[in-house]
Amino acid sequence: MTYVVVLLLGIFFGMLLTNGEVISWFRIQEMFYFDSFHMYGVMGSAVIVGALAMVVLRKLQLRAAGGAPIVVEPKELHKGTVIGGLLFGIGWAFTGACPGPLYALAGSGYGAFLLALLSAIGGSFVYGLLHEKLPH
Amino acid sequence: MDAFSSFWPWYVTGPLIGLYVPALYLLLNRHFGVSSTFRDICAACLRPNVPYFQYNWKAHRWRLVFVAGIAIGAFLARGTLATPATGQISPHTLATLSRLGVRDFSTLVPADLFSWHSLTTVRGLLLTIGGGFLVGFGTRYAGGCTSGHSIHGIATLQPASAIATLCFFAGGVFATIIILPRILAL
Numbered sequence: 001m002t003y004v005v006v007l008l009l010g011i012f013f014g015m016l017l018t019n020g021e022v023i024s025w026f027r028i029q030e031m032f033y034f035d036s037f038h039m040y041g042v043m044g045s046a047v048i049v050g051a052l053a054m055v056v057l058r059k060l061q062l063r064a065a066g067g068a069p070i071v072v073e074p075k076e077l078h079k080g081t082v083i084g085g086l087l088f089g090i091g092w093a094f095t096g097a098c099p100g101p102l103y104a105l106a107g108s109g110y111g112a113f114l115l116a117l118l119s120a121i122g123g124s125f126v127y128g129l130l131h132e133k134l135p136h
Numbered sequence: 137m138d139a140f141s142s143f144w145p146w147y148v149t150g151p152l153i154g155l156y157v158p159a160l161y162l163l164l165n166r167h168f169g170v171s172s173t174f175r176d177i178c179a180a181c182l183r184p185n186v187p188y189f190q191y192n193w194k195a196h197r198w199r200l201v202f203v204a205g206i207a208i209g210a211f212l213a214r215g216t217l218a219t220p221a222t223g224q225i226s227p228h229t230l231a232t233l234s235r236l237g238v239r240d241f242s243t244l245v246p247a248d249l250f251s252w253h254s255l256t257t258v259r260g261l262l263l264t265i266g267g268g269f270l271v272g273f274g275t276r277y278a279g280g281c282t283s284g285h286s287i288h289g290i291a292t293l294q295p296a297s298a299i300a301t302l303c304f305f306a307g308g309v310f311a312t313i314i315i316l317p318r319i320l321a322l
Contacts, residue, residue, distance in 0.1 A: 005163060006198045010205015013156065017206065018213035019140065020149030024244040026225045029233060032305075032312035035226035041146030042153065043286060049154030050168075050291030057158055064165035073167060075289050076279060077296035084277025085285075085300045087270050089307020093316060094267025096245065098282040099170040099275060100206060102268070105245065107207025108214040112250040112260070116268035123272025124174035128188035134277065 002065075017104045025096030032093055078136040084127075091120075140216040143223045156283075157291050164198055167292075169284030170206075171275035173199045236320045259322045278303070 020042060021027045031039035056062075057070060064070050092098050095116050097105055102120055105113035127134075156168045177200070178184065179193040230241065240246040247254070254260030275281040278300050280289060286304065289297020 002163065003198065003201050006201045007205045009156070009159065010202040011209035011212065013153075013202070014206040014209020014211070015140070015213040016144075016149055016152055018210045019142075019144045019217070020146070020153075021143055021223050021244065022149065023210065024223065024225075025246060025250070026229065026233070026241070026244070027223070028308075029312060030226050030229040032308045033226075033229050033232065035229045038146050042150040043282070045147060045150030046154035046287050047290045049151040050157035050287055051293070053155060053158035054161075054292055057161065062162065064161060065163055066165075068165055070161045070165055072161075072292045075285065075294045075296040075300075077299060080277040081279060081296050081300045082303050084274045084279070085303025086274070086307035088274025088278055088281065089304040089309075090311040090315065091267045091270025091274055092282075092304060093308040093311035094263045094319075095271060097271070099174070099271060100281075100283055102271065103170070103203045103206040104210035108210040110245055110250060111252055112255060112264050113245075115255065116264045116271075119265045119268030120272030121174045121177050123269040123274070124171075124276045125178045125182060125184065125272075126269075127273045127276040128175065128178060128184060129186055131186065131188040
């Protein structure tokens with residue numbers, strides 16, 4: 001049952017990314033040229049609504065389904081946050097897609113993005129192989 | 137069904153995306169994030185014998201269901217859009233890209249850069265395969281992407297995510313302004 005809800009959430013997310021033009025290569029170029037507010041509006045309002053909702057969850061002491069207290073895992077800060085972040089930024093500008101939109105573009109029939117998605121999985125694979133050797 | 141045939145403004149799309157952060161905590165007690173599925177797929181399908189991939193990926197199966205949903209949802213959305221044309225892109229961006237040699241402005245993605253045919257060109261390969269590789273490598277190295285860091289991480293007030301997001305944009309602006317014109321000239 002949970003998986004059905006997750007699948008529906010995923011489907012609606014794919015629609016949000018498409019109807020909201022987040023999968024548009026042009027919107028991403030426009031964002032990096034600072035030519036339009038569109039993408040900043042999408043991300044900025046997402047962050048504000050997400051942050052406010054998390055404050056409400058905490059104030060009401062809401063629990064996750066099943067009754068466990070909600071635990072926010074800390075994101076680690078290390079050298080990779082900067083180096084990996086810069087590399088991802090370059091890939092984001094090239095493909096015009098971050099990971100969510102890669103799945104969306106591959107699914108919506110832009111054939112070349114099937115290969116971009118496979119290449120991203122390959123990139124994660126190479127990272128995993130080098131994980132111990134890279135500075136963190 | 138009118139709402140599904142047109143593009144949505146940022147103030148509809150953004151807040152709805154933001155609600156995925158509390159929704160996934162309430163439903164699964166998990167954080168919102170997409171790029172971790174690249175690792176799950178490697179661990180599940182390729183079973184590489186290195187520590188980074190030795191973890192219980194099955195405990196995160198929900199993420200794979202979620203991204204499968206993204207692909208299906210995008211497929212449905214593209215079918216319901218009245219016109220696949222790109223939205224109201226800034227004239228300055230369009231003029232700049234046109235000057236750099238981009239020719240196809242008919243859909244969300246320029247076919248002269250991203251199509252089966254473009255994969256036979258150097259610039260198409262660099263953008264599609266090279267760009268994809270950097271997305272997968274960089275997000276795993278940084279520990280998250282736009283969803284995990286920029287939206288979930290900043291919404292939960294994590295300093296690492298703010299720094300990661302600044303780096304995403306620094307890399308993106310550098311690539312768009314400095315690298316992309318050189319690739320498009322190939």
